[in-house]
Amino acid sequence: FLCCGFPFGANAKTREQDRRTLANAIVFSQIREMLGFLDFSACVVSCGTCREALGAMGIGEIFSCPIEDVSGFVLRHGLTATLDGEILYHRPCHDSLEDRGLTLLRDQLGTNAVAVPHCCSEAGTLSLSRPDITAQMLAKKADAFRSILGASPHGTERVLTNCPSCLQGLGRQPGVRPQHLAVALGEKI
Numbered sequence: 001f002l003c004c005g006f007p008f009g010a011n012a013k014t015r016e017q018d019r020r021t022l023a024n025a026i027v028f029s030q031i032r033e034m035l036g037f038l039d040f041s042a043c044v045v046s047c048g049t050c051r052e053a054l055g056a057m058g059i060g061e062i063f064s065c066p067i068e069d070v071s072g073f074v075l076r077h078g079l080t081a082t083l084d085g086e087i088l089y090h091r092p093c094h095d096s097l098e099d100r101g102l103t104l105l106r107d108q109l110g111t112n113a114v115a116v117p118h119c120c121s122e123a124g125t126l127s128l129s130r131p132d133i134t135a136q137m138l139a140k141k142a143d144a145f146r147s148i149l150g151a152s153p154h155g156t157e158r159v160l161t162n163c164p165s166c167l168q169g170l171g172r173q174p175g176v177r178p179q180h181l182a183v184a185l186g187e188k189i
Contacts, residue, residue, distance in 0.1 A: 002027065004053035007125050021057055032062050040065040044073045046182055047164050048094035069096035069162055071181045075108050081188040083111040083160075088148065090116050090170055090178075092163035093123065101162060101181070116159060118144050122169025138172060145173055160184055 005020030040063040045051045054060075054067050068076075083105065091101055105113035121127060121138035149157055159170055162181045170178035 004047075004050040004057075006049045006053040011125055011129060021053075024054075025057055025062070028057075028059055028062050041077075042066055042068045042073050044068055044070040045096055046070050046162070046180065048092050048096035048162070049165070051096045052094055069098075071162060071185055072097055072100070072104065074185065075104065079185065079189065081109060081185055083109045083184060083188060086112045086114060088116050088145075088157060088159040088176065089113045090120055090159055090161040090166055092161055092166045093119055094163065097162050101160075105160070105181075113160075114148060116141070116144050116148060120161075120166045120169030121172070122165045127169065138169070141169075142173055145176060149175055158184075 002024050003020060005017045005024065008014070008017035008020060042065050043054065043059050043063055045054065045067060046069070048069075051067050051069070060067050087105060089101055089105055091099065095101065097104060102113050102115055105111050118141045119137050120141055121134045123134060123137070127134040157176050159173075159176045159178050160181050161167060161170060161178060164180065167178045167180060170176060
């Protein structure tokens with residue numbers, strides 16, 4: 001439950017980001033030292049931004065393991081599930097699945113996944129600092145949903161993503177119900 005520090009850097013608060021990065025590196029090093037008898041197969045995350053920040057922090061080197069998306073990790077390690085029907089998928093700008101989300105949904109979860117293009121407009125903390133820009137991004141994403149769903153969406157169309165921040169941005173869209181991929185897998189099993 002540590003903040004990765006990325007939002008500080010994105011908002012030009014580099015001193016706070018440096019402090020957070022140092023504090024995290026110390027905590028993770030202490031965890032590694034306490035659990036030195038264990039071999040770690042991965043450090044799992046549910047957020048691509050955190051994945052990037054932890055990578056830059058050297059967490060993979062501290063634990064001698066890759067930093068992976070939690071959904072990709074459990075599917076790679078034998079979780080089997082099927083998500084029924086056609087599902088909309090939003091690829092985050094900071095993608096913890098490294099642009100493999102659609103392939104994962106189609107090949108490993110047996111669904112007809114349809115990509116919805118464009119940024120969700122949340123963009124981490126950008127929506128707070130530049131609402132003028134994100135309002136335009138929100139409208140562009142709404143147009144993409146309308147082109148896929150038609151003029152009058154029913155409000156029950158589920159759209160999966162693998163980013164907590166995107167859940168907020170997608171939640172401002174009419175006619176869709178955003179859900180994190182890890183939650184969808186959890187509900188299915």
